[in-house]
Amino acid sequence: MAAAISANLVFVAARHGRRQWRTTPFSCSLSSSRPNTRNLVLYSKPGCCLCDGLKEKLQAAFSLSGPDSLNDITLQVRDITTNPEWERAYQYEIPVLAKENSDGKEEILPRMSPRLSVEIIQRKLLAAFS
Numbered sequence: 001m002a003a004a005i006s007a008n009l010v011f012v013a014a015r016h017g018r019r020q021w022r023t024t025p026f027s028c029s030l031s032s033s034r035p036n037t038r039n040l041v042l043y044s045k046p047g048c049c050l051c052d053g054l055k056e057k058l059q060a061a062f063s064l065s066g067p068d069s070l071n072d073i074t075l076q077v078r079d080i081t082t083n084p085e086w087e088r089a090y091q092y093e094i095p096v097l098a099k100e101n102s103d104g105k106e107e108i109l110p111r112m113s114p115r116l117s118v119e120i121i122q123r124k125l126l127a128a129f130s
């Protein structure tokens with residue numbers, strides 16, 4: 001599992017010289033200009049066990065194949081400690097999931113417990129994007 005996760009994580013520069021992780025299913029491009037791509041953002045921070053648990057479940061949900069696969073959704077993991085605005089907004093709420101709407105604005109999704117099964121997380125994400 002760890003090999004699959006690291007293969008899908010891309011390290012990119014962020015504000016203030018710090019770094020953040022972006023996750024893409026199956027090493028897809030991070031470009032949001034791809035047609036039919038839907039964007040999901042996970043706000044988290046290092047050392048957050050709830051964030052780490054949800055990241056693992058999301059990665060597993062993205063790896064599921066079949067008619068309900070999430071292969072057209074791009075997951076971006078944002079470290080709130082790299083951006084004061086994110087830290088103010090989410091410091092007591094992480095992990096926070098948000099979907100990017102067609103107008104570019106983010107919509108916060110209902111909280112998902114990392115204790116949920118991978119299949120339930122997959123179904124909830126599909127429902128959020130339908």
